[in-house]
Amino acid sequence: MTTLQEGIAQIPRRNVGPINFSVMPLVDAVNLVTNLGSQSLDKGVAVHFCNAYNVALADDDSAYAEIINSGDLVFTDGTPVVWAGQRLHKELAPSWTRVYGHDMLTGVLAQANASTEPAPRHYFLGSTPETIAALRNAIQTNWPTATIAGMESPPFRPPTEAELAERDERIRESGATCIWVGLGTPKQDFEVHRVAEALPVVALAVGAAFDFIARTKRQAPEWMQDTGTEWCYRLATEPRRLGRRYFWGNPRFVAVVCRQLLRRSGCSVRP
Numbered sequence: 001m002t003t004l005q006e007g008i009a010q011i012p013r014r015n016v017g018p019i020n021f022s023v024m025p026l027v028d029a030v031n032l033v034t035n036l037g038s039q040s041l042d043k044g045v046a047v048h049f050c051n052a053y054n055v056a057l058a059d060d061d062s063a064y065a066e067i068i069n070s071g072d073l074v075f076t077d078g079t080p081v082v083w084a085g086q087r088l089h090k091e092l093a094p095s096w097t098r099v100y101g102h103d104m105l106t107g108v109l110a111q112a113n114a115s116t117e118p119a120p121r122h123y124f125l126g127s128t129p130e131t132i133a134a135l136r137n138a139i140q141t142n143w144p145t146a147t148i149a150g151m152e153s154p155p156f157r158p159p160t161e162a163e164l165a166e167r168d169e170r171i172r173e174s175g176a177t178c179i180w181v182g183l184g185t186p187k188q189d190f191e192v193h194r195v196a197e198a199l200p201v202v203a204l205a206v207g208a209a210f211d212f213i214a215r216t217k218r219q220a221p222e223w224m225q226d227t228g229t230e231w232c233y234r235l236a237t238e239p240r241r242l243g244r245r246y247f248w249g250n251p252r253f254v255a256v257v258c259r260q261l262l263r264r265s266g267c268s269v270r271p
Helices: 004-008 026-036 052-060 062-069 079-088 090-095 101-113 129-142 161-174 187-198 209-214 222-226 230-237 239-247 249-264
Strands: 013-016 019-022 045-050 073-076 121-126 147-152 178-182 202-205
Touching: 004 026, 013 079, 013 249, 019 052, 019 062, 026 073, 026 101, 026 202, 045 052, 045 187, 052 062, 052 079, 052 249, 062 187, 073 079, 079 090, 079 249, 101 202, 101 209, 121 129, 121 161, 129 147, 129 209, 147 161, 161 187, 178 187, 178 209, 187 202, 222 230, 230 239, 239 249
Parallel strands: 019 073, 045 073, 045 202, 121 147, 121 178, 178 202
Antiparallel strands: 013 019
16 A cells, blocks of 8 residues: 555645646645654655745755755745746646645644544644744634644754754654744755655645744735736845845746747757
């Protein structure tokens, strides 16, 4: 019998630029992660959510691209990447949808309200103590049957090896099965890779999902998410923090996709 972990290898993977994405609809992705978090795993599962900025970073840094592509699941977090993937890989266009980190987290939490047995046990790693406290309250209010195994806000500095070992031991002792990591890009992707290597859990890099659920940051309206203009909203709300992400990342992403489209059409382009 094929296990869920073995079945992951059968999910289609297609590249947009240097990143090899796992192509499946959101509802199927949520069910898969919920099921993975509801069973005993032989080894960890690393899950990444990548948008245009991740593609640009991977194009600029081969070590980062390697970390992402070594992930068991690499979902399409941004609408522009969905459009690019559908254009580049038309045979998978109907099933290539946005699998947003925020939607994944809320979708898996909602499964607990639907009496999924056994339910995943959730551990939240990242953000600030204030956001973590607000996140706990939001989860207990909106998804009261979801099991919170643990929450922690690590210091904003590189951890020591001893601190990482202690963190892993806390996660292990909590009995957590899903580790949600919100440490910012690219830091969170390296941590997800590390956790999945160290523990038999599902580790997921979900960006600003903690802030959106805790309501410490406002999420872009749905029409902006659907039209690929969410970045405008986020830039307007956090210009200093996100300026480089969009002013450098967006043009680089467009250049990456254009090169790939030109190669597909048989044109010769410079790298």
